[in-house]
Amino acid sequence: MQDVREALVDAALTRWPEYRWRESDLHRGAFHLVLTAPGGPSLRATLGRCGRERSRREANTLLTLESARLALTIPRVLDGPHWAESPRTWITSLTTVPGSPTDDLTTCSVPRLSAYAETLNTLRAASSTCGNSLPPVRAWCGGDQWPDIVQRDLIPRLEAPVGAVAAERVESLLETESHAVPMLCHGDFGPHNILWSEGKVASVIDFDHACIGDPALDIAPLISFHGASSVTSLGSPEEIQRAMLHRATLPLQVAAAAHLAGLGQLRDHALANFARRLAERTLFDPAGKTPS
Structure with missing residues (x-):
């Protein structure tokens, strides 16, 4: 290094x-x-x-x-x-932006939830001003080719039962998100990409995955950090359900992006993460909650 x-x-x-x-x-x-x-x-x-x-x-x-x-x-x-x-x-x-990352990524206090909600509302309010200028959904991991990358290049690297679940999760997500009203999404909206100052959001960084897509996409990373039960105030019940479906496929998205970039070690780590979560029954939520 x-x-x-x-x-x-x-x-x-x-x-x-x-x-x-x-x-x-x-x-x-x-x-x-x-x-x-x-x-x-x-x-x-x-x-x-x-x-x-x-x-x-x-x-x-x-x-x-x-x-x-x-x-x-x-x-x-x-x-x-x-x-x-x-x-x-x-x-x-x-440019270097103000603020510092939080030392505690998992605590989900009322003030932090309020800050998340305010920031998400700011993003959604700007949806119409971005038009069609942003990349398509999941451009960072293949865009509309992502399902094919999973099927062709990733599933053969998984054991057969795990691969079958991976295919099912991708298909379910694509069908479910097609019913959402697209809005401006950060794409990787977690506490690791929010900089704070005096308890308030000072800056938001790492917009590499930004797109006009299902707003539940931005709740999915928060589920990974805080659990689905802690973030129900950030969306409608339907959005929370979709967010869990998004969360289940996040390792497959990382694996696809790593595969395209030739980062084999990261790809295999992400696939192992998917298999581990499946075995532990935490694909949708760290606490084991599942969408209805």
């Missing part, structure tokens, strides 16, 4: 020499590396294949949300994406 950090620092200094990149912090996500300069911007670097396509899609999403005057503080694209020969990846410069 140190060699990668040094290569990213050198790439950042070449393009944006006015910032103190040598003092920067490096954070690793599932599909990106993020380098943050003290008092300066952040640099995002893609991991795996298809970096150009992914970086452009992610940058265009932020530009669309900025032009829509979204009533939230989110990162803005400063420059890029650009190819960095070393460490052979695509890099984009983004």
Whole structure:
């Protein structure tokens, strides 16, 4: 990791020499590396294949949300994406936004629920201003090809009974979400992507999965952190039911995205996660709750 950090620092200094990149912090996500300069911007670097396509899609999403005057503080694209020969990846410069991540990702207090609801309402209110400029639902893991990727490339890697359930979960989700009224969705709306200040939401980050889709999609990650019973105030009973169906397929979405990016270890980890949740009967909800 140190060699990668040094290569990213050198790439950042070449393009944006006015910032103190040598003092920067490096954070690793599932599909990106993020380098943050003290008092300066952040640099995002893609991991795996298809970096150009992914970086452009992610940058265009932020530009669309900025032009829509979204009533939230989110990162803005400063420059890029650009190819960095070393460490052979695509890099984009983004503004650093205020706030800090919470140390407690699982507690779901009344103030936190209220903050979630307010932020989700802000997103949904901006649905009409984004038009058709955002990527399609699940573009990050294959878009409308996602079911085929699961069937062709992922299910053969699962034991037969698990693979059959995976196919059933995908089919059920697609049928159920077709009845939802599409709205602006963050796509990975969890406490890990919300920055806080003095108990309030200061910023929202990581809009890589943003789309116009089923609003229950944004409740699904919250179920993973807090459980379905804790987030019932964030949607209608029908939305909570759909959110559990979304949650059941999240490992299959991560696995598909990792497969497309050539990140085999992450793909296999996600598939093992799906199989484990199935065995533990926690596909839909960490506490074992199931949709009716």
